[in-house]
Amino acid sequence: MSLFFRKLLIGIVVLMFLASSCKQRAVIPSKKPENIRTQELLKAVDSNRFEPSYVSMRANARFQSGNTSNSFKANIRMQRDSIIWISVSAYGYEAARLLATPDSVFLINRSEKSYFKGKFDFLNKKLNVTLDFGALQDILLGNPLGLDSLENIKRSNTKEHYMLSSVNKRKLKKLEEKPDRFDDDIFYSSWVDPSNFRVAKMSVLDLKSNQSATFLYSKFEPLEKNNVAQVLKAVIQANQHGEAEVEFQKISIEESLSFPFTIPSKYEPISK
Numbered sequence: 001m002s003l004f005f006r007k008l009l010i011g012i013v014v015l016m017f018l019a020s021s022c023k024q025r026a027v028i029p030s031k032k033p034e035n036i037r038t039q040e041l042l043k044a045v046d047s048n049r050f051e052p053s054y055v056s057m058r059a060n061a062r063f064q065s066g067n068t069s070n071s072f073k074a075n076i077r078m079q080r081d082s083i084i085w086i087s088v089s090a091y092g093y094e095a096a097r098l099l100a101t102p103d104s105v106f107l108i109n110r111s112e113k114s115y116f117k118g119k120f121d122f123l124n125k126k127l128n129v130t131l132d133f134g135a136l137q138d139i140l141l142g143n144p145l146g147l148d149s150l151e152n153i154k155r156s157n158t159k160e161h162y163m164l165s166s167v168n169k170r171k172l173k174k175l176e177e178k179p180d181r182f183d184d185d186i187f188y189s190s191w192v193d194p195s196n197f198r199v200a201k202m203s204v205l206d207l208k209s210n211q212s213a214t215f216l217y218s219k220f221e222p223l224e225k226n227n228v229a230q231v232l233k234a235v236i237q238a239n240q241h242g243e244a245e246v247e248f249q250k251i252s253i254e255e256s257l258s259f260p261f262t263i264p265s266k267y268e269p270i271s272k
Helices: 003-016 038-047 120-127 133-141 169-177
Strands: 054-065 068-079 083-090 093-100 104-109 114-119 154-157 162-165 186-192 199-206 211-223 226-237 241-254
Touching (some): 083 133, 104 120, 114 120
Antiparallel strands (some): 054 068, 054 241, 083 093, 104 114, 199 211
């Protein structure tokens, strides 16, 4: 896998974590947390998930890793639980096109006339990240991660948010100090805005691959019956530190979408 293609993949992966604009200022919720029961909180969070059958997004984006910074435009299309499709262009030309399904990833690199075709686990190994389709989908849509096993959820309140986590605060502090003492691989935390029960901040800590990701969602605006974040800051810490800024020009809920993807016959597979 060439260095250029690796950077391109990392940039697209970071882009897939994003859900809106380039402003990076956190917004304080207008409403303070109340002492509601945890089950009521979880029910409210679940009922306010953003889960359109089809959604399209158009964006300007900038990705930075180390001393390298790249700007590009992106068109994103999604079919819930089925397809994530991204077309990335620079200087008026398409540079890459990606198609992800629950078990496979396909990527065309126009500049090098090459392509990738494989499973998520191969891509994870190459990029030293831990990704799956469901996580990418939820992060793009601003939905919380790690709330599947209700008996393992720890709940607390901060001054401004409800906090839902797979680990309590005391264990989290010990985890940061001595991560090798814990058997669990991945820990999730979500800070919930009490005014709309949408995720305002989310963090993922992967001990096995020694990486972390933090996402800050803000500037929620109504989209049909949903509240959708218009501003996000994302920081990915893996082998390389990556930051991405995305300004969405348009987010639309659609009745249906097409996902065109054809690998040209003259393109070569990337080296594995």
